[in-house]
Amino acid sequence: xxxxxxxxxxxxxxxxxxxxxxxxxxxxxxxxxxxxxxxxxxxxxxxxxxxxxxxxxxxxxxxxxxxxxxxxxxxxxxxxxxxxxxxxxxxxxxxxxxxxxxxxxxxxxxxxxxxxxxxxxxxxxxxxxxxxxxxxxxxxxxxxxxxxxxxxxxxxxxxxxxxxxxxxxxxxxxxxxxxxxxxxxxxxxxxxxxxxxxxxxxxxxxxxxxxxxxxxxxxxxxxxxxxxxxxxxxxxxxxxxxxxxxxxxxxxxxxxxxxxxxxxxxxxxxxxxxxxxxxxxxxxxxxxxxxxxxxxxxxxxxxxxxxxxxxxxxxxxxxxxxxxxxxxxxxxxxxxxxxxxxxxxxxxxxxxxxxxxxxxxxxxxxxxxxxxxxxxxxxxxxxxxxxxxxxxxxxxxxxxxxxxxxxxxxxxxxxxxxxxxxxxxxxxxxxxxxx
Numbered sequence: 206x207x208x209x210x211x212x213x214x215x216x217x218x219x220x221x222x223x224x225x226x227x228x229x230x231x232x233x234x235x236x237x238x239x240x241x242x243x244x245x246x247x248x249x250x251x252x253x254x255x256x257x258x259x260x261x262x263x264x265x266x267x268x269x270x271x272x273x274x275x276x277x278x279x280x281x282x283x284x285x286x287x288x289x290x291x292x293x294x295x296x297x298x299x300x301x302x303x304x305x306x307x308x309x310x311x312x313x314x315x316x317x318x319x320x321x322x323x324x325x326x327x328x329x330x331x332x333x334x335x336x337x338x339x340x341x342x343x344x345x346x347x348x349x350x351x352x353x354x355x356x357x358x359x360x361x362x363x364x365x366x367x368x369x370x371x372x373x374x375x376x377x378x379x380x381x382x383x384x385x386x387x388x389x390x391x392x393x394x395x396x397x398x399x400x401x402x403x404x405x406x407x408x409x410x411x412x413x414x415x416x417x418x419x420x421x422x423x424x425x426x427x428x429x430x431x432x433x434x435x436x437x438x439x440x441x442x443x444x445x446x447x448x449x450x451x452x453x454x455x456x457x458x459x460x461x462x463x464x465x466x467x468x469x470x471x472x473x474x475x476x477x478x479x480x481x482x483x484x485x486x487x488x489x490x491x492x493x494x495x496x497x498x499x500x501x502x503x504x505x506x507x508x509x510x511x512x513x514x515x516x517x518x519x520x521x522x523x524x525x526x527x528x529x530x531x532x533x534x535x536x537x538x539x540x541x542x543x544x545x546x547x548x549x550x551x552x553x554x555x556x557x558x559x560x561x562x563x564x565x566x567x568x569x570x571x572x573x574x575x576x577x578x579x580x581x582x583x584x585x586x587x588x589x590x591x592x593x594x595x596x597x598x599x600x601x602x603x604x605x606x607x608x609x610x611x612x613x614x615x616x617x618x619x620x621x622x623x624x625x626x627x628x629x630x631x632x633x634x635x636x637x638x639x640x
Contacts, residue, residue: 257591294580340395
């Protein structure tokens with residue numbers, strides 16, 4: 206198999222990736238919207254958030270139309286590392302500082318529910334997405350060891366979380382065979398899956414529940430009102446409620462939300478299939494792993510024993526200089542046993558981050574709901590977000606409102622300086638990662 210180059214897709218078809226070449230869910234035709242249609246709810250975005258919201262709303266009896274600008278799973282939901290984890294993109298201490306311990310505990314428990322919901326949806330809808338369990342959060346520096354120990358103790362003391370185990374030395378090498386990490390936390394509630402097949406499986410389940418899906422139907426304008434109107438190039442949806450699940454791909458559709466998130470590109474590679482012996486010298490228990498750096502790296506094995514490795518970051522849409530050589534060198538340093546192993550795929554994709562790295566849920570007016578800004582931690586949480594959106598639209602908003610209470614600030618600098626300031630801040634954290 207020939208190596209694929211890094212880079213974004215030039216069209217709205219799914220980009221070249223191992224995920225795209227290992228699709229196991231046949232969604233069938235989802236033709237572009239033409240003309241005018243009426244629905245109870247119009248969902249914008251065909252990632253995990255949108256597909257989960259559509260599914261849960263349809264199961265409640267709502268008529269739902271889902272609009273996707275490209276193809277289902279085009280964005281991060283179909284390109285990510287596929288890690289299914291409790292928690293948020295920020296430390297739970299950030300939530301506790303903002304909302305207090307009681308509500309932070311609610312958020313933490315709902316993040317655990319998000320993982321259980323993922324497993325439930327996979328089982329209930331027989332989604333072939335290679336779901337597996339076990340996750341390592343690995344220290345790279347001595348200061349990380351102290352931070353992870355403090356996190357373990359705080360989670361046991363304040364959040365009654367029993368699933369973290371401390372690993373070092375030979376106990377750690379039973380999970381990851383490298384000398385790169387002095388210690389790690391093993392989380393038995395974390396896991397990993399094939400993100401594109403999972404997203405396609407949610408979309409398929411939503412269609413079976415009665416949702417109408419239109420691919421290649423970008424929303425170009427939302428006319429607020431009761432009902433609201435969502436316009437595409439060739440059609441219009443009139444709906445009592447609108448759900449915005451576009452995340453990093455909003456493209457100014459709702460200007461009031463744009464400054465609250467920033468797009469950040471991450472990059473991934475997939476090796477050629479490893480032998481059973483090689484896989485046993487990398488991740489012998491098939492855990493997913495991410496390190497404790499601010500600009501972190503993460504990886505896992507696939508069912509056919511490829512190593513999928515992700516990391517690096519770009520905020521300006523341009524591929525970082527020397528990216529390919531740098532990522533290849535990281536793998537070689539971590540796992541000398543993989544010397545000479547071919548790289549079959551290279552791809553990238555965008556996530557949406559918030560200033561505090563906590564997800565941004567909320568509503569505008571009486572009938573426009575949104576969930577965005579998972580900050581690289583959305584594969585499980587986005588599924589729960591869809592369920593919470595359906596609850597809120599049905600008039601049961603208490604759980605949604607716990608997340609919506611999290612305060613969010615716009616990124617400083619306005620449209621001109623926002624990205625340069627974020628790049629500058631990230632350079633600081635990259636330097637700190639090296640210390």
